[in-house]
Amino acid sequence: MELFIPEIGTILKLEQDWQFTLYSEYRNNLHVALNLTRETQVVELPKGTLVKVDRIYVRKGSSQFSSITFSIPRVKSKADKLNYPNNVTLGGSKFWVKLHECNGLNFSLLEGNTETVNAVRELYTEIEIECNSDKNSPFRNSTNLLKLFNAYLGVGTDLNNIVTNDSLDTLLNKMLVRMEKANEKNIEAFRDKFKSFIRDFKLRSIFDENLIEDND
Numbered sequence: 001m002e003l004f005i006p007e008i009g010t011i012l013k014l015e016q017d018w019q020f021t022l023y024s025e026y027r028n029n030l031h032v033a034l035n036l037t038r039e040t041q042v043v044e045l046p047k048g049t050l051v052k053v054d055r056i057y058v059r060k061g062s063s064q065f066s067s068i069t070f071s072i073p074r075v076k077s078k079a080d081k082l083n084y085p086n087n088v089t090l091g092g093s094k095f096w097v098k099l100h101e102c103n104g105l106n107f108s109l110l111e112g113n114t115e116t117v118n119a120v121r122e123l124y125t126e127i128e129i130e131c132n133s134d135k136n137s138p139f140r141n142s143t144n145l146l147k148l149f150n151a152y153l154g155v156g157t158d159l160n161n162i163v164t165n166d167s168l169d170t171l172l173n174k175m176l177v178r179m180e181k182a183n184e185k186n187i188e189a190f191r192d193k194f195k196s197f198i199r200d201f202k203l204r205s206i207f208d209e210n211l212i213e214d215n216d
Helices: 078-083 085-090 114-133 145-153 168-181 187-215
Strands: 011-014 018-022 041-045 050-057 067-071 094-098 107-109
Touching (some): 018 094, 114 145, 114 187, 145 168
Antiparallel strands (some): 011 050, 050 067, 067 094
């Protein structure tokens, strides 16, 4: 079993139909999209629906109130409308579910290009280690490194909930563009780090491809 705690904004794709108790409470408006009366009842979201984590409430001594609030994101592109038809009809809805009915939920993470996502997380870890271990690191001058890095990933995105179809080169170039617009004082240090990481990443990929061919 692997521990997974979703960040706010993480998008999950339901991998099976999900039944849960929808409570008659003012923050829940899923009743409307499902054409149901506003009363506490068991409802079902179909497999394939995308849901976004909006709030996690867990407090010591108040387990009866432990819950996760979800929203159902609207889909805009033609491709997404075809791939996620449930979000066309249910998009914009918001609801909360008690924690015990969330545990065991069968889902997959919507990340897009997982190779890029994993590489960006690895890149940040390298920068953080360098920042903490090297007194001469230029990144030591960047306060709140994680907050800074997340800001350049884009609005509403952070290391915990990245969703991108970009290649690593494209995503890092977009980050550099945002740094230029923000007049980031350490942009050259970031640029050099990004270049060296991309070079090592590509060399590693070539090595792995050759290793697979040799094994074949």
